[in-house]
Amino acid sequence: MLLELHNVSVCYGRIEALHGISLHVDEGEVVALIGANGAGKTTTMRALSGIRPLAGGRIVFAGEDISRLRADLRVVRGLCQSPEGRQIFPGMTVLENLDMGAYSRRDTAGIAADLKRVFELFPRLAERRRQPGGTLSGGEQQMLAVGRALMSRPKLLLLDEPSMGLAPMVIKQIFDIITEINEQGTTILLVEQNAQQALARAHRGYVLETGRIVKEGSGRELMHDPAVREAYLGVS
Template identity: 60%
Template sequence: MLEIRDLQCAYGAVSALKGITMHVGEGQLVALVGANGAGKSTTLRAVSGLAPKVGGSILFCGEDITGLDPAKVLDRGISHCPEGRRVFPYMTVADNLIMGAYLRRDQAGVRQDLDKVYSDFPRLKERRTQAAGTLSGGEQQMLAIGRALMSRPKLILFDEPSLGLAPTIVEQILSMIRSICDAGTTVLLVEQNAFAALELCDHAFLLETGRMVKEGSGRELIADPHIRAAYLGG
C-alpha cells in the first residue's frame, strides 16, 4: 500500500533522513522504532506532505505522492494523528471531530461516522459540547484518534500516541490502535515505547540516525540482542 524509496529529508543543512526505504502492506500495523532524533517523526511528516524532501519517492496505492501538499495527501486516504495530539483547544469535541471530515461532501456518511466515533469512544460523546482544551491527556488522544478516523482513511499515521499519558491509559490507547487495524485500516505507528510497539505490530523497521538498519516481525526485533540492549532495557 505504502512504499518509501530512498527517501531523503533535510532541515536546512541538517540531514534528517539519509535514503530510507520501507513498505507498509495493506491491512498491516507497521511500527517504526528508534531513538529520539532517529527520523521517525520526519518519516511520517514526509508521507503526509509536511516535511521537506530532497530526494527519493513515496508511493501510495501505486500513485507517486512525493510532491503532494497535505490536503491532497489526506484526500488520497492518508490521515495523520500527530505527536502532542494537536486538538483545537477552544473548539468543542464535536467540532474537532467534524474538522477531521472537512474534505468530505457526503454529509450523511459524516453523521454516520460521527455516531460510530461516539460509539467507540463513549467519553467523547459525554463531552461532545465541551472545549477540547479542557479534556485530560488521554481524552485528547482519543479525540485525536477519532478526528483522524473521520476522514475515512485507508492509512493512519500515528506519531507517539502514548506520549505523556499514564501507563493504564497507554494500554487503552494502543489497544484502540490495534482494533482500528483489525477493523481494516492500515496503520504506520511511531511509538516511544518500543517494546509495546513491537509486541503490537505485524512488522517493524528500526531507524538509527536517519538510516534504516533493521526490519522484521515484532518478535524478531524483540529477540535481537542489539535491539534489546539499545532500546528495550536489555
C-alpha cells in the same frame, strides 16, 4: 503495497535528517517505526504527510507517486496523521474537532456513520462531545486526535507517538483501541518510543537510527532481537 518509500531523504537546511530510507506498508498491516529521540521518526511522518519536502527519493501511495502532492490532497487520497503532541483545537468542542477531521468530505451519511464509529471506539468523547478540547485530560485529547484522523476515513492512519505523556493504564487503553481500529480494516503506520507496546501490536517493524533504517522484521522478531531488547526494551 499500500505505501512505499524509495530512498527518501529529507533535509533541514544543510542538515540531512533522513538518509535515503526505504520501507513499505501492506494493506491491513500495523507497521511500527521505532527509534530514539532524534532518529528521524517524526521527520518521516512529516514527509509522508507533505509537511516536509523531499530532498530525494519517492513516496508511492496506493500506486500513485505522491512525492510532490500537496498535504491536503494527500488527506483526500486517504493518508491522514494523528500528530505528535495531539495538536487538537483547544477552544473548539470535541464535536467541532471531529468535524474538522471530515473537512474534505461531502458524504453526509458517511460522516455520520464515522462519527458513530468514533464514539463507539471512544465512549468518553461521546460523553464530552460539547466540552472544549482544551479541558480534556491528556488521554482524552489523544483519543480526540485519533478520532479526528479517523473522521477523514483514512486508507492509512499515521500515528505519531500516541502514548507520549500518558499514564501506563491509559497507554494500554490507547494501544487496545489501535489494535481494534486495525482489526476493523484500517492500515496503520505507528511511530512510537514505547517499543514494547508498539512491537507487541505490530505485524512488522523498522528500527530507525540517525536517519537510517538499521533493522527490520516482524514485531516478534524485533522484540526478541538482542540489540533491540537492550536499546529499546531495557532488557539485556
